Amino acid sequence: MNNFPEPIGRLIDELGQLPGVGPKTAERYAFALLKRRPDDRERLAEAIMEAGGSLTACSTCGNYTESDPCNICSDARRDRGVICVVATEQDLLAVERTREFSGLYHVLGGRLSPAEGLTPRELNVRQLIARLQGSTVREIILAFDHTIEGESTMMYLTRTVSQFNVRVTRLARGLPIGSEVGYADEITLTDALKGRNEIRSGVPVTPIQTPIITEKLST
Template identity: 45%
Template sequence: MLYYSGPVARLVDEFTKLPGIGPKTAQRLAFYVLNAPPELAQGLAKALVEVRHSIKRCTICCNLTDEDPCSICRDTSRNSKILCVVEEPRDVIAMEKARGYKGHYHVLHGAISPMEGISPEDLTIKELLKRIKSTEIEEVILAANSDIEGETTALYLARILKPLGVKVTRIAHGIPVGSDLEYADAMTLIKALEGRGEFG
């Protein structure tokens, strides 16, 4: 086991707290920072402090933003009657990159997971219900991930949203463009069949 002086050990330890960063990667990052020009470390430290102080949740959609409401919620050209519910802020980025959706969003900040102790009360479901009851939303698109937690969350939301009189839909999951059927797993094929639409 390698030992470093106090500040270096602390830096390595802090890097290992980040998701996907093991001890060796943390060590490489720490020494990269040490060997880089001082401006890099100062810029990194400043950016970390700034993001923690300036970023907050949008009071409408719960997405992360430096302005409240966020730019998407302020955009009057978007369809305010359609709401896409996603698990995390990074899911909004993915949807926006696709450039195919022009409605609004609601960010749950997680998914229901009894194994990890995450219940509906830990998500922004209360804010979602309040929003739907106080606006003219006609359709809610559930865009949770297609894992067990995402499916559990989607089923729970569908059950509590349908009595509110809104149309509840789920994004289709299926075969990625450019891939072959022979390489698809059984669950992907099932989801592709379930999400099929009229053709021609």
């Protein structure tokens, strides 16, 4: 049992809620913050509050933005015939950093994972369908992790958008099995974008076993 003063214990608990931060790491972060000067801690707190208060989700792509639509969706120079679908905002930033992609994005808000309660209804699938209806989109790039959840999501999306006359592609195998898009280096992700493969409706996108998601959404 840790005999920390209550304020420190609360700080550790809150830091421990962050992805990838275990109890020991949370303790290290907490004490590192306490050792910072008061004005440093105040600037950090202000930055967190400002980000939480001034940012909203783009009504088109779902990315974080200060204005709606976001600067990517409102950029007339972007290729509006190609949409790169990603799981998270972090994945969007990873693709954008490659400077290889000049189209638009769609942030799904996660990956299908029935075990975690993430079904198509919890993700931005309807919004993607709405963007395709009556549009001139010619290609959808599925930029998802090479994990069971990522593969399942790509299989579901491929079937869902098969009603539209669009080419569906996925990142090439430059990304190892189990890798996450958001943590891929720029060179690897660039190669994966350049060598992306087409997915045909009804054909599995990978030889590994993936759970089948059968839920359908009304359009």
